[in-house]
Amino acid sequence: MRSIIELKNVSKRFAGIKALNDVSIKISAGEVVGLIGDNGAGKSTLIKTLVGVHAPDSGSIEIRGDHVEGWNALKARNAGIETVFQDKALCPQQSIVWNIFMGKELTFPFGFVRQKEQVKIANRLIREIGLTSELIDAEAPVGNLSGGERQGVAIARAIFNEAELIVLDEPTNNLSLNETQKVFDFVGNVKNSGRSVLFIGHNIYHVYDISDRFIILDRGEVIHRLNKQEVSSAEKLMKIMRDTIKGH
Amino acid sequence: MLAKTKIPMPRFFHKNGRALGSMGYFLLLMLVFFIGAPEVWSRPNLHQSVFVMMPTLIFMVIPLVFLVTSGEIDLSFASTYGLSAYVFALLIKAGIDPFFAFAAGVCTGALVGATVGAIIVFGRLSSLVASLGVLFLIRGFLFVSTNSRSITLLDIDEHWMYPMLVGKVYGLPVQVLWAGAFVIFAYYLFNRHVFGIHVHHVGDNEVSAAQMGINVKAVKIKAFMFVGIGAAIAGMFTTLITYTFFPTQGFGYLLLALAAVFIGGTPYWGGIGTVVGAIFGVGVIAYMEIGVVAVGMSGTWRQFFNGLIILLALLGHRLHGDRVR
Numbered sequence: 001m002r003s004i005i006e007l008k009n010v011s012k013r014f015a016g017i018k019a020l021n022d023v024s025i026k027i028s029a030g031e032v033v034g035l036i037g038d039n040g041a042g043k044s045t046l047i048k049t050l051v052g053v054h055a056p057d058s059g060s061i062e063i064r065g066d067h068v069e070g071w072n073a074l075k076a077r078n079a080g081i082e083t084v085f086q087d088k089a090l091c092p093q094q095s096i097v098w099n100i101f102m103g104k105e106l107t108f109p110f111g112f113v114r115q116k117e118q119v120k121i122a123n124r125l126i127r128e129i130g131l132t133s134e135l136i137d138a139e140a141p142v143g144n145l146s147g148g149e150r151q152g153v154a155i156a157r158a159i160f161n162e163a164e165l166i167v168l169d170e171p172t173n174n175l176s177l178n179e180t181q182k183v184f185d186f187v188g189n190v191k192n193s194g195r196s197v198l199f200i201g202h203n204i205y206h207v208y209d210i211s212d213r214f215i216i217l218d219r220g221e222v223i224h225r226l227n228k229q230e231v232s233s234a235e236k237l238m239k240i241m242r243d244t245i246k247g248h
Numbered sequence: 249m250l251a252k253t254k255i256p257m258p259r260f261f262h263k264n265g266r267a268l269g270s271m272g273y274f275l276l277l278m279l280v281f282f283i284g285a286p287e288v289w290s291r292p293n294l295h296q297s298v299f300v301m302m303p304t305l306i307f308m309v310i311p312l313v314f315l316v317t318s319g320e321i322d323l324s325f326a327s328t329y330g331l332s333a334y335v336f337a338l339l340i341k342a343g344i345d346p347f348f349a350f351a352a353g354v355c356t357g358a359l360v361g362a363t364v365g366a367i368i369v370f371g372r373l374s375s376l377v378a379s380l381g382v383l384f385l386i387r388g389f390l391f392v393s394t395n396s397r398s399i400t401l402l403d404i405d406e407h408w409m410y411p412m413l414v415g416k417v418y419g420l421p422v423q424v425l426w427a428g429a430f431v432i433f434a435y436y437l438f439n440r441h442v443f444g445i446h447v448h449h450v451g452d453n454e455v456s457a458a459q460m461g462i463n464v465k466a467v468k469i470k471a472f473m474f475v476g477i478g479a480a481i482a483g484m485f486t487t488l489i490t491y492t493f494f495p496t497q498g499f500g501y502l503l504l505a506l507a508a509v510f511i512g513g514t515p516y517w518g519g520i521g522t523v524v525g526a527i528f529g530v531g532v533i534a535y536m537e538i539g540v541v542a543v544g545m546s547g548t549w550r551q552f553f554n555g556l557i558i559l560l561a562l563l564g565h566r567l568h569g570d571r572v573r
Contacts, residue, residue, distance in 0.1 A: 051459075052461075053458070053459055072461070073458065073459055073460065073461040074461030074462075074463075075461075076461070077460070077461045078461075083459070085456075085459055087455075087456070088456075089453075089455075089456040089459040089460060090453070090456055091448070091449050091452035091453045091456055091457070091519065092452065092453070093448075093452045093519040093520050094448055094449065094452055094519070098445060098448070098449070102449055102456070102457070102460045102462070103446075103449075103457070103460035103461040103462045104460075104461075105442050105445060107442060111441050111442040111443065112436065112440050112441050112442075113440050113441065113442060113445060115440060139263075
């Protein structure tokens, strides 16, 4: 399978503490990868390094086989990597449309924004996802929305940019069953369209159901890489995770 | 089937509530002054003197709306105002064409703004405290380098630029037209340009903006730079109007300009702001300066009423809601 992004021997320290230690992961086209690990395992640091929010202290990053220098969030987005962050990365005082196009506005020459076109697209996207009430339109402020609706806006942003890899950091946290199902449907649609998903979750059942393979992280290191064929159930995946973390 | 309303009125009020609130304070103030002294208030020359002062304030206040919306504040603009006017006056005295002197003054403002912004952003300093330091630093430099003496530019009105910038058209000061053009430009920059939209994002949630690839530091430095440019233009307009640069120039505008921003409906916490509201904020401040005397009160009451209206405006804007998180 064609590689989208590859992190090679990446390490990251915060105030002397090693958050990532010599981590190598690769995400290829059309796969759903589940990233699991206990609290403090380094999942968030790994995600933020992968999507350019943190610069690695050492190691290298390759995009579609090409080495990249000066990796940052804008480069990641331009490389077709979108992220639905755990905190959703929204600006609550701004409208839905400004949030969906945040950092990637549609513009006329000289940087003036194509507002009408953006509103039209944003209205279509939030209807497509279906997490937002029918009564809400794209010019409403995000601060008026519920948690699930805000997740819908964050997902709409990832869809609009037609990313080749979508990173979902704990996307089902605090969502109702119905809303969780809609997130699963979204992941299924992304996979069917030949794109990839990196799915991070605390809920092993959610991760197991949705992923093709799993990466288990502990104390900043990758301790397991498993294909779904190697793990017959979510319970077995949980057991593997517990046993290895204990012995690690 | 229900007909779809293009812009429902409640949405209009919600989006423009702060600007409308500022307009309300302005109209209320005008009404009070009108009732207090109808004869004085009907004299056109009273309003003309306000029109001379308002553009200067507008050049300073509108960029400050951008900066406060980005979550920062700058006090040094009051000294940048003086420094740019000093550079302008000095170059003219040295025989440089006033047009190029004006351009040099604008560049000085931009440079000072960008430097202040860079020091604050890269040094991770409090913008309030750091810009206070720069305010005194530049003002001190002006006193030292001018030996506290003013520079007079008596022949400046003979240059073609003078009537174009501060002349009169049908009795109206031309600077009002320049200020009008500046407001229209700033309105679109703030609400319809990538820079203005990023200013909103950065002030609302800096972390989210950075996660979405917005260069937070660059946006903030540009906002500081814009404040510097606005202050420079205001300073040089004042020098042109008065034919004089004086080393204390601009110091009196420090608190008045900031008051106009907040009366205008831009909250201190960042993420939202209003250019239209700021114009009414400027109107309130400019009319307050002459209105108190015009209704027959002593000028010593001016600061008291300025303070009162700031408090009333803040309480009024609070009705529009607290910060949404």
